[in-house]
Amino acid sequence: MAEDVAVKVDNLTFTYERGPLALQDVTFDVRKGEILGILGSNGAGKTTLCFHLNGIIPTVYAGTEKGKVEMCGLDPWETPILEMSQKASMVLQDPETQFTTTDVSSELAFGPANLAIEREEIFRRSEWAAKVCGIDGLEERKPKELSGGQKQRVALAAGLTMLPQVLILDEPTSQLDPVGTTEVFDVVHHLADTEDMTIIITSHKTDEVARLAHKILLLDEGKVIAYGGPKEVFAQTELLDSVGVNPPSVASLAAKISAKAPRFKDLVDKSGGIPLTIDEAESLFKKALDDGIVKIDWKNPPLPPRRSEEVVLEMDNVTFTYPARIPVTALKNIDLKVHRGEYIAIIGQNGSGKTTLVKHFLGLLEASEGVVRIEGEDASELTIGSIAKSISLILQNPDYQLFSISVEKELAFGPRNLGLSEEEIEQRVEWAMKEVGLEDVRDIFPFRLSFGDRRKVAAAAGIAMDPEILILDEPTTAQDFVGRHVLCQIASRMRDQGKTIIMISHDMDLVATYADRLVIMSDARIIADGPKREVFGMDDVMKQAFLKPPQITQLGQRLTDYGIRENLVTVDEMADVFKAGGV
Amino acid sequence: MAFEYVKKDTALDRMNPLVKLLYMALALLLVIQVWNIESISLLIIWIGIATTWWIVGKVELSSLGFLLKLLTFLFIFLFLVQGLTYRFGDHTVLFKFFHFPIIDVSNGLEVTNYGEMTTGGILFGLLIALRVVGVVTVIPIFTMTSSIARITAAFSKIRVPQKMAFMFMTAFRFVPLVQESMDSIIEAQKIRGFDLDQAGYIDKVRRAYVPIITPLLLLMFRRAMDLEVAINARAFGAMKERTYVEDMSFKRRDYIGILVVFASFGLMMYLLYIEPTFITWVLLTQAIAIVVTGFGAFLAVIGVPAALQTINSFLLTRALSSGS
Numbered sequence: 001m002a003e004d005v006a007v008k009v010d011n012l013t014f015t016y017e018r019g020p021l022a023l024q025d026v027t028f029d030v031r032k033g034e035i036l037g038i039l040g041s042n043g044a045g046k047t048t049l050c051f052h053l054n055g056i057i058p059t060v061y062a063g064t065e066k067g068k069v070e071m072c073g074l075d076p077w078e079t080p081i082l083e084m085s086q087k088a089s090m091v092l093q094d095p096e097t098q099f100t101t102t103d104v105s106s107e108l109a110f111g112p113a114n115l116a117i118e119r120e121e122i123f124r125r126s127e128w129a130a131k132v133c134g135i136d137g138l139e140e141r142k143p144k145e146l147s148g149g150q151k152q153r154v155a156l157a158a159g160l161t162m163l164p165q166v167l168i169l170d171e172p173t174s175q176l177d178p179v180g181t182t183e184v185f186d187v188v189h190h191l192a193d194t195e196d197m198t199i200i201i202t203s204h205k206t207d208e209v210a211r212l213a214h215k216i217l218l219l220d221e222g223k224v225i226a227y228g229g230p231k232e233v234f235a236q237t238e239l240l241d242s243v244g245v246n247p248p249s250v251a252s253l254a255a256k257i258s259a260k261a262p263r264f265k266d267l268v269d270k271s272g273g274i275p276l277t278i279d280e281a282e283s284l285f286k287k288a289l290d291d292g293i294v295k296i297d298w299k300n301p302p303l304p305p306r307r308s309e310e311v312v313l314e315m316d317n318v319t320f321t322y323p324a325r326i327p328v329t330a331l332k333n334i335d336l337k338v339h340r341g342e343y344i345a346i347i348g349q350n351g352s353g354k355t356t357l358v359k360h361f362l363g364l365l366e367a368s369e370g371v372v373r374i375e376g377e378d379a380s381e382l383t384i385g386s387i388a389k390s391i392s393l394i395l396q397n398p399d400y401q402l403f404s405i406s407v408e409k410e411l412a413f414g415p416r417n418l419g420l421s422e423e424e425i426e427q428r429v430e431w432a433m434k435e436v437g438l439e440d441v442r443d444i445f446p447f448r449l450s451f452g453d454r455r456k457v458a459a460a461a462g463i464a465m466d467p468e469i470l471i472l473d474e475p476t477t478a479q480d481f482v483g484r485h486v487l488c489q490i491a492s493r494m495r496d497q498g499k500t501i502i503m504i505s506h507d508m509d510l511v512a513t514y515a516d517r518l519v520i521m522s523d524a525r526i527i528a529d530g531p532k533r534e535v536f537g538m539d540d541v542m543k544q545a546f547l548k549p550p551q552i553t554q555l556g557q558r559l560t561d562y563g564i565r566e567n568l569v570t571v572d573e574m575a576d577v578f579k580a581g582g583v
Numbered sequence: 584m585a586f587e588y589v590k591k592d593t594a595l596d597r598m599n600p601l602v603k604l605l606y607m608a609l610a611l612l613l614v615i616q617v618w619n620i621e622s623i624s625l626l627i628i629w630i631g632i633a634t635t636w637w638i639v640g641k642v643e644l645s646s647l648g649f650l651l652k653l654l655t656f657l658f659i660f661l662f663l664v665q666g667l668t669y670r671f672g673d674h675t676v677l678f679k680f681f682h683f684p685i686i687d688v689s690n691g692l693e694v695t696n697y698g699e700m701t702t703g704g705i706l707f708g709l710l711i712a713l714r715v716v717g718v719v720t721v722i723p724i725f726t727m728t729s730s731i732a733r734i735t736a737a738f739s740k741i742r743v744p745q746k747m748a749f750m751f752m753t754a755f756r757f758v759p760l761v762q763e764s765m766d767s768i769i770e771a772q773k774i775r776g777f778d779l780d781q782a783g784y785i786d787k788v789r790r791a792y793v794p795i796i797t798p799l800l801l802l803m804f805r806r807a808m809d810l811e812v813a814i815n816a817r818a819f820g821a822m823k824e825r826t827y828v829e830d831m832s833f834k835r836r837d838y839i840g841i842l843v844v845f846a847s848f849g850l851m852m853y854l855l856y857i858e859p860t861f862i863t864w865v866l867l868t869q870a871i872a873i874v875v876t877g878f879g880a881f882l883a884v885i886g887v888p889a890a891l892q893t894i895n896s897f898l899l900t901r902a903l904s905s906g907s
Contacts (some may be wrong), residue, residue, distance in 0.1 A: 051812075060815050082821035090816045097809035100817070102756050106732040106828065111817035113826040122828055140590060144759060162817065364770050388776030399805065400764070401771040403797035413794070417776030447801050461775065 006032045006166055006198040007053060011067035014048060014222075019063070022048040023222045026067075030200060030215070032165075035192055037213030037230070038202040041244035041480040042452045045222040046202040050170045052076060053200065055084030072165050086115070088166040089159030093174055093478065095151035096143070104130075104146075104154055105139040111162045122161070129157040132195070133187050148350060149180025153187055160191075167191065169201040173208070174478050177350040177506050179546050181205065188212065204480055207248040207551065210234060210276040218245065231273030244482035249509065249551040250281035252571045261580035263293045278551055282558050289562050292581040296563040301573050304516040304531060305341070311376075312469060312500050313338035313361055318370035320356060330356040332524040334370070338469075343492070343501045345515035345532075347508075348545050352521040354504045358471050361502075363387040375468070389418055392467035394487065396477045398458035402446040407438055407457055410446055411464045418465065432464035435490060452483045459487055463494065470494055472503040476510065488514045508550045512536070512569035520545050533567040588730050594836055595640030595728040600737035601831075602840040603725040606636075609848045610721040614714040616855060620672055620706045624870075625854050626713040632847045633720040640728045654719065658712045663700075665708035670695050672703020731755050736827035745825060753810070761803065768798050 007030040014023040023045045030036045038046050051057040052069050055076040069076055072087045089111075092098045101107045108126040117125075130136040133153040143151060152172050159167060169188065173181040185208050191197045192212070203209050209216070209230075216233040218226040220243040226233045234240070234247040237255040246252070251274045258265035267288055268274060275281035288294045313336070320331040330353045338344060346354045359365040360372045363384050372379040374387060392414075395401060404410035411432055415425045433439050436456050441449060446457050455478075462470065475487040484507065491501045492514060505511050511518065511532070518535040520528040522545040528535050536542070536549040537557075548554070549567070552574050556564040568574045590596065595603075610629075617626060637644075644651075667680070681698040729737075735748040772794050814820075882888060 054816055056812050056815055060811055080821070081815055082818050085816060085818040085821070090812075092809065092813060094806075094809055096760065097806045098813035099756070100810065100814050100819075101752060102731040106730075109826075109828045110819075113828060114818045114821055116822040116824055116826050119826060119828055122826060143756075158817070359770075362774055364773060384773050384778045385776050388774060393774045395771055395774075397767075399802045400767045400798060401775065403794050403801075413777070414775040417778070465775065 004031045005029050005070075006034070006072055007036075007200070008070040009049075009052075009068070010070075012049075012052065012069060013066040014052065014057070014063055016048075016061065016063040021222060022063075023052075026219075026222070026224055028215075028217055028224065028227055030166075030198055032198055033192075033196045034215065035199045035201065035213045037209035037216045038200065038219060039206065039209065039216060039233075039245045040202075040219035041482055042478075043221075043450055044219040044243070046219055047170055048222075049219070050090065050168050050200065050202065053166070053168055054088035054090050055079065055081045056090070082115070085111070085164075086162050087164060088168055089162050089164040090168040090170065091152065091155045091159055091172045093171045095148050095155065095175060098155050099143045099151060102142060103139075104135065104141050107154055107158050108139075108161050111158060115162070125161045125163065126157075129160040132160060132191065133157040134183070147180060148176045149183040152176065152180065152184050156184070156187055164197075166198045166200065169199065169203075171202055171204065171478070174204060174476075178548070179349050181208070185212065204245075204476075206234075206246060207276070210248050210251075218243065220244075230276060234276060235274040244480055246481045246509075248276050249571050250275050250278060250555060253552065253555075253574055254281065254284070256571065256575040257294060257578050260575075260578070261294050263580070264288055267291075267293055278554050278558070281551075281555050285555070285559060286562075288581075289559075294578050295581045296559075296577055297579045298563050298565055299577055301533070301566060301568060307342050307516075308340045310340045311337050312340050312374070313502075314371075314373040315357075315360070315367075316371045316373070318360065318367045318372060320360065320365060321368045330524055331360075331367075334526055336519065336526065336529070338500060338502065340468075340500055341495065341498055342517055343495050343503070343515050344517045344519060345503045345505055345511040346519045346521060347505060347511060347547060348521035349547075352545070353524045354521050355473065357521070358393065358473070358502065358504065361391055361469070361471070362393055385417070388414070388465065390468045391471065392462040392465045392469070393471040393473060394459045394462040394475075396474045398446075398451075398454040401458060401461065402454060405445055406443050407433070407446055407449075407460075408442045410457055411461050414461055414465045428464045428466060432460040435463060435493070436460040436486075451478055452480065455479060455483065456486070459490060463490065467499070469500045469502065472501070472505075474504055474506065476505060476507045484510055508548065509570075512550045512553065520547065532569060536567045536569065588727055590730070591641045591728070593640050593728070595636065595642075595724065597834075597836065598728070598840050599831065599833060599837040600725065600729040600734050601740060602837050602844065603729060604737065604741075605841065606844045607718075607721050607725050609844060610718050613848065613851050614717050617710075617714060617717075620703070620710055622855060623706065623710055623713060625851060626710070626717050628854075629717050629847070629851055630713070630720055633717075633724065636724045637720070640724060642723050642727050650719070654715065657715070658708075661712050662705055662708040665711065666700040666704035667697055669704035669707040670701070672706055673701060675702045676700065677702055677705065733829045733831075736829040736831050739825075739827055740831050745820065749814075749819070757803070757806075760806070761799070764802055765795070765799055768795050768802075771798075 009026055009028050012023055012026040015021050026049065028036070038049065040046050048057070051061065053071055053076070057063065058077060059081045065077065071084065074083065074087060076084055099107060101110055105126065108129060109122050112122045112125055127136075130139065133156050135150060135153050135157055138146065138150065146154065173184050176184065188199060188201070189212065192199055201209065201212070213230055215228065216226070216230050217224060218233055218240070225243055226236060226239060234251045235255065237247050237252050240247050254268055254274050258268055268284065271284055271287070275284050289296070315334045315336040318331055318334045319329065322328045322330055334357065346357065348354055356365065360367060360379065361374065363379055363382060366380050374382060375390060379387070402410055404413060408429060411429045412425050415428050420428070433442060436459055438456060438460055441453065446454055449457065470491055472487060472491055475484045479487070488503070488510060491503065495501050503511070503515060515532055517530065518528070518532045519526055520535065520541060527544060528538055528541040536553045542549060550569055552571055553567050553569055556568045556574060564577070568577070613629060676699045678700045679698055680700065683697040684693045685695050685697065686692065687694050731752050735752050738748040738751065739745065777794060
């Protein structure tokens, strides 16, 4: 048996030098050819654990370790990184920084060249790796000429050229759009199937991990909370919720209905555990409905709140072209009206024009053709300062804006630019800190906070401006399940106060839960615009934009014959229409 | 960005970067030796040779963009300052801008007047400008036709330590990243009502740079830490001798390149020290005269002066007739 074990971690406890306790009594092992998914909220210790496996700890980061790690029979604390790096390869989160050279082919050669492997062999390996990862033909490209998904696949391929036995992927898709995510997961699937690679993957995209992993390790604050097969772990939905990890929606749904209908629970247990994919859920529910274990008691989902007729933002036939050697048209004939008090989500792939569109509302770009109106006034006649008074944006990356010595000072920066009185500024800062929950860290240098907290600071800085219109740019980037909901809930509360919210996101579950109206962009145009239930039903349009409705909506669409009359979008809505069947 | 490598698949592209590096070194060596106004013609020939390299390597002038603009300012500055202050050459006064005489206290005579622009001064300005150009025109022959991977490989060949070569490569990799981040940061601060365009120049320098430079530095610091993880995970620096994938052996075209570089440098040295009278003023003025006459002749051939004359006389008669 011992021959079969690729990774063995025994009672690992680790504390960073001058830092917090990061891991506590972690024990698990991964057999050769197995895929382990590590789940947990931000700061749960996932990355630290990954760093242990390929020798980054202790080579780059120091700390005190207790317990034992065995990686293909080697101890990372005793083995030089030269050897470790040939056992395990790692793909990091940020596609940008792990690109160490200036073009794809030298990137692929970088690792083996460091090992002083002969040229011919390097070429052979590069060719093979490029093919496996589907990036053959891109060898001459520079990083800026690659999409996010391509960059991550280059990182994968660059790891593969080291001929590792274990592949470690640390949130490889958290900064990618759905297409990029699919590209990366396809490669991972392929590697698992054909190359028989041992893979350790951390991710917030639980439905993808559920599909892939043989085993799941659930971490919280450095401790192992659950460890076992996916069905086993995902069945504990309450435990998952308590540590900020969301199980695949169909699993949550099954768990919720099981709580209501004991006979349904028996069926779930009998049919091999909780469903993780839509196909599994479909057959389970169809069986349950056919056998009368549950029945559907149709209730119309709540109507979206009535919107006011007042238009706050308007685009009238707007076209925008980025001036460059080869000009790029990023918006084509856009017509859009945003009413006061609406919660709009703009969805679409990277490069479809979402960000360009909102930049027009912020006064950062000026329409090449057409008119943009902000509260009835032509945007081209407004100054940045006056726009900032009414519109605010919460950025994807908080590090682009944080610079002050303390959180408090950071929040005061925006209002001060608006020329408010000191009293008013103080009031707003207090209010914003309370709204976001940052009172405890008010004197701390933002750079020292975790990414999730930095994101909160940026959000607070946005709402301290007390804008009429709040724009959220991709609240999911590098955020765990809890973090993204916190941002959206802040936005929801502001909407209840009569503010207008625009959200850009790839996360369909998030969009489905919070937004009322969806705008789909594809290839610089708006291809659909309407209430969310309607838009999720437009199969052609969704396909054209490479989007998929939420799992729940897809499941509902497959159960229309059983009485699901409209598109349902959240787990709660769906659970509500199911009743325990009578005998 | 200026100086960025673009793959063009020319003979220069395939040439060993070391040859081009040698060319650059010799260009520097040349200009530090050229100090006489009489050697202007020599520099012009040197630049002419560099231009030929440009044509062979298909290097585009427009790709220098920003640098050319910067140089233009430098040149205007040089002409003005040298024209007004250099007093060792031809004292013929071309313009007089203002009156600023320097008077010898012992005899009360005017030594010189710094308000006057002299021919010698302008020529000296031209000399310095050409010395700069003489080096600058050679740089893109190196940077724009050699990929970073090949340059680093070349560095290793001349025994530059692995880590230094990697630093060089990272710098190139990070320049566009810094630019991008900087743009994003400026946008982010604008959204928070921080309006740089409205602020005055002094104000900009005084308070504007904190909100922009601080996040930039912090961001780059973070990126650098990530990069450290990435390169360590791929065993960077694990072996004393790493492999370079690029073929760095000298081929026939490299020997030809070396030959050409040394030949042109040798020619310059010959003209500078052994046969300084061979190409001098006279020859240069002659060359200019030939060009000008040639141009005139060309115009005459296509009939421009004749046409002008006709138009002139036509206008004259019109004026006369309308006058009477």
